[in-house]
Amino acid sequence: MTAFDYKTEQRMITDIMELLVTHYGAGLTENELDHELGRVEQALADARSSHQGQVRKSGEPYIFHPLRVTHLAARHWMDFPSVLAALLHDVVEDTPVTLGEIQAKYGEEVAHLVDGLTKVTSEVMSREELKEETYRKTVLVAIDDIRVLCLKFWDRMDNLLTIDALPPHKQKLIAKETRTVYVPLAQHLGMGYVATELESLSYNLLYPRRGQIYNQKIAQLQQTHSTALRKAKARINNACEQHKLSVQLKDRWRPFSIAAARDLKRGFGSLYTLEVHVDRMMDAYIFLGLLHGMFSPIPGKLRDHLNMTSKHGYQALKTTVQIGEQRMRVEITTRKLARFNYSGVLAPGFKFRHENFRTLMQSLMDGESAFDTESLQLASATIQVYTPQGEVRILPEGSSVLDFAFDIHESLGLNARRGSINGRMRQLKTRLLDGDQIEVETSEKPEVLPKWLEWAVTPKARNTIRRYLRNKVRSS
Secondary structure, three states: OOHHHHHHHHHHHHHHHHHHHHHHHHHOOHHHHHHHHHHHHHHHHHHHHHOOOOEOOOOOEOOHHHHHHHHHHHHOOOOHHHHHHHHHOOHHHHOOOOHHHHHHHHOHHHHHHHHHOOOOOOOOOOHHHHHHHHHHHHHHHHHHOHHHHHHHHHHHHHHHHOOOOOOHHHHHHHHHHHHHHHHHHHHHOOOHHHHHHHHHHHHHHHOHHHHHHHHHHHHHHHHHHHHHHHHHHHHHHHHHHHOOOOEEEEEEEOOOOHHHHHHHHHOHHHHEEEEEEEOOHHHHHHHHHHHHHHOEEOOOOOEEOOOOOOHHHOOOEEEEEEEOOEEEEEEEEEHHHHHHHHHHHHOOOOOOOHHHHHHHHHHHHOOOOOOOHHHHHHOOOEEEEEOOOOOEEEEEOOOEHHHHHHHHOHHHHHOEEEEEEOOEEEOOOOEOOOOOEEEEEEOOOOOOOOOHHHHOOOHHHHHHHHHHHHHHHHHO
16 A cells, blocks of 8 residues: 555545544543544454455545445444444455355444445345345345445445446446436435436536536636625625634535536526525524525525425525526534434434434335335335325325325225315325315226326335236236
8 A cells, every 4th residue: 555545545434533533422422432433443453454456447445445345434423333334334245254254243233224325245136136225225235224325325325426447338337327316315305415416426427528618617606606696795794703603615616517517607696605604593594594694595495495395305594696697505403403414314313213224224125126216216205295184194205096095094095086185075096286175086806007197106106006907907
């Protein structure tokens, strides 16, 4: 290993340890913290020893991959067992080390996480069958332990960042798989940054020329608007200091995607956002008043997602103001909510409603393939609708009356005839909007038709309809 590589490795290890101490030092005794950090050092030594002499296709020493995955896990507040699993996640798959040895040395919890990240092997299965079985295994473990899926995100993110040595056709296959499977799952878990990063990395591999042009344009815009932005932020900081308001300002430029590329012609106003982090919810509204006092707000552009959470759980005040000749988007949130917007279910101080995710993942497992990617994509954004009794039901955006019926109960879905939306009678295929109240009218016996599969988007509805139609064919 060169001196530079050694220094890089030591810097990454130091960063990981500092993150762990920062996140968990206050909640553990000195002895507990020393014990956990000692286990991390031992796992690092084992990973380095196991991967000794191994290099990636790029020629890079292999140890850097698990180190980067571990760094991402630590940055996103993952616990000590997850950090140990991140360091060891490839040793069973790529070295003689066995899962039993991992369990004996690090315990059942770490071995469980490593197993969830290890590919299925078989001498009789085809490559596609092995791939599907590996997905199925990961999903089964993730149903009960969401950490497996989060570790998979970090593994995939680093693989996408270091994929240059693979043939172009393999790069595109991995990118396409990321977009159809991992991006929607990250969105469903509220992990906005992760979803955006994975999607952008995938698009850059699928459309490299368009990505290059887009990134060049963004670099030009950054240079063109740097002076105006610096002056605007200085003015904002001065106003906040006068009002003794603690704020942190962050630039955010839209990463490459097809939608972002289409918005290039709209310029700065659609590609840049000023993120503002404050200490308390009340401070967000105080800052909004200060901002609108300095710069004219654009009518109709204010969105309060602090009190009414947006899709995927994002929480911030959103506004657009006029700064000279340019419009500028501004998002204001608290530091605590910013952590959630960044890391979703992993953010400290938030309780993950695991049952909702368990239902989604289990319904995917019940489908005809390991992943019903069409339904999964539609499940990435949600709406909130109501029963006649006022009970809240969370459904994927684009859901129909039929999806609502199956969400209530399988028999209600099978016997559904039509529905009443806000007091007006509608067909089963009618799409629902956020806030709708629905009542389902039923027939005496099921009238299920093949076209119902076109009307339903939720895995639960589609899988039930498929099973009913198959059984009907068999019994006829």
